[in-house]
Amino acid sequence: MARKLLLDKANVPGITSFEVYRREGGYRSVEKALKMAPAEIVEEVKKSGLRGRGGAGFPTGMKWSFIAKPEGVPRHLVVNADESEPGTFKDRYLMEFIPHLLIEGMVVSSFALGSNVSYIYIRGEYAWIPDILEKAIDEAKANGFLGKNILGTGFDCEIYVQRGAGAYICGEETALIESLEGKRGNPRIKPPFPAIKGLWERPTVVNNVETIAAVVPIINEGGEEYAKIGVGKSTGTKLISACGNINKPGVYEIDMTISVEDFIFSDEYCGGIPNGKKLKACIPGGSSVPILPANLLLTTAKGEKRLMNYESLSDGGFATGSMMGSGGFIVLDEDQCVVKNTMTLARFYHHESCGQCSPCREGTGWMERILKKIDSGKGEMKDIDLLWDIQRKIEGNTICPLGDAAAWPVAAAIRHFRDEFEWHVLNPEKCLTENFGLRHYADPIHVPVTA
């Protein structure tokens, strides 16, 4: 059983209330952190090797050290709770069941960054969670862990919960800031980065819910202790929200040392695939990351066992690897159609494109229509090449990463499942009633022996 740092107390009855949370050792990190200098906290986080849990995996300590500190200008911490990536629901679990962990992490992080007013930007669809968070905020305030003069140290911090209106794009940090300012949620053109000019043109740090929650164990145990968990640059624990064709979907906390195979098939985690079906493919980090066929998912192209961590999942680049992403682990069994799956994702990105820059605005809709055409048995061979060309022209040419996020799943599906696309084109009638099935996607990969 791997160590749990975030969810170990999640099942204690009444943990959402301050009393129980405090009794279980909550808010210790605030007491400890407020005796430290802000720079020391940043240093601890740097030592911990904590990487952003929102998807990009950027080192959090480094992000914090980038924040500009001009004289007389307030700084802000914004927590990105606009968790809208299909397949990702870890932050929801965290906020719903242990809201005080987030508030605790925010107080510590706000102190480290010098933010006296911090925000939680939460997606509109999580309609019931703001009440939970606001109750936690009120309780923390009543007990002196939030508000004016926290624990008599003279540090003031207010936390506000702001609800979004249900747009995926508002999870992009600059679009989130725009939306928080009350504007249309269009991503800003970078530079300037939020660390220099963010919310109301003030230095801002935007972090994922899980990242901020992870600050609590880092302060409690020390950065170096935290860094001992996990392997290499994947330190600490990571929440994985597993879904799809598995026996036990849910949110799991892993320490990034287990293999993907163990994660899917062990009883401790996903518990295997229901009805004795075989594993066909998996999207290991939320809908934006490249899909992998079973053989490349379980072993890398070099023939090594793939582990559930940042480095191993991205081993081989996009050619034979994928990404850790936000930890939305979607499993597809042999009955799933990759073409339909890709079409569903393309429809999502088409629907969620903000329409600001042309490649994403026009390209996402185009890709969806072509995929729909192939899926409905009207596709032609040239459509597959066209799809490849469209995704290539979107990727990297847009203002924000949504363009890339829309292009990657399509690219990966064609890269690894081209014969399934071709089968759809060649069997226009059959593809409506039958499934391509597993075929060779789980066959062992030939690894050339080096001399």
Next chain:
Amino acid sequence: MADEIKKEPPANFKVTIDNITIEVTPGTTILNAARTIGGDVTPPAMCYYSKLQGSGGKCRTCLVEVAAGSTADPRPMPKLVASCRTTVMDGMIVKNITSDKVKDARAGVVEFLLLNHPLDCPICDQAGECHLQDLGYEHGKEGTRYEFKRRTFEKEDIGPYIQLHMTRCILCYRCTYVADQLTDKRVHGILDRGEHAEISTYISKAIDNDFSGNMIDVCPVGALTDKTFRFKNRVWFTKPVDAHRDCENPKCCGKTTLWLRGDEVFRVTARKDQWGEVQSYDGKPGWICNTCRFDKKKTTDWVIEGVTKINRHSVISQGKYEGLVMPKETIQEVLGGRSPRLLMDIHTESEVNKPTVHLSEINGPAHSDTFNEGK
């Protein structure tokens, strides 16, 4: 804009664009640096408008490759960057038309921009002065690979002077910046998102503001057109002349271009510079008020300064060449005063063409009967 840069203090950032090195002041964007060079080196810009703050970065036609970031940090930038929003660094090396990546991406962007565009140029008032047309000719492919229905919108009425034809819009956001920065009360913006995003006033409210007409000038396509000019004439049949009047509105510059046919003023617009943007006077953009634009439609209202200079590549300049000079015939000079000698008279060699038949004297075009003496 090019003029404005020259007026600034001595430049001190060296930047190389397509192997041409120039010096510009710090804070200049790559696009504006390229504009000081001019010609093909300048990336096209559909959404950037130097006179509108915050514009640019959206259309992605001006993407360029930065092969070296600066002298201090010569690493190349990993992605293509929007030249209109990226400032130059000392020693930066930029590749525009010399980069295959840029050409490929630009062709892609043009295809994307034209994907949902109706291509109704034959009935569009913007035709002839449309930036999207120019962009399509210069950087686009000959056909589209899009085979689905294009998105369309209902035509919307946004007041007595301006017609909004959203189907043609490429969402450059320029008009919303005009509304933000020129007019005192913004009543229009973007509704919806993605492909279906549209410029609109909330529930078809009329736009009523003294400077709202400038939206027409900044629109790169035919989405916003002048209702007083709609379907009246094609721009290339009209003759543009520079004119001015003492406008009572202090914010209006009063300097305009009149688009005439005979003595009739068909249309009044602000004066445009070589980049298709409103001309600046003393560093201030020459926006004009709606009175000048829509109400002063008599030549007597104006003091005409002379014919507007139009780029000779523009269709508007057709048939309006000023000072047409025929190239000099140099053959006699080359031959030392002799006339060229006929080496072979085809009529003496062959009887096929009937030298007795003078083609210039027959009625109508020649056909086989013209040469058929048998009949």
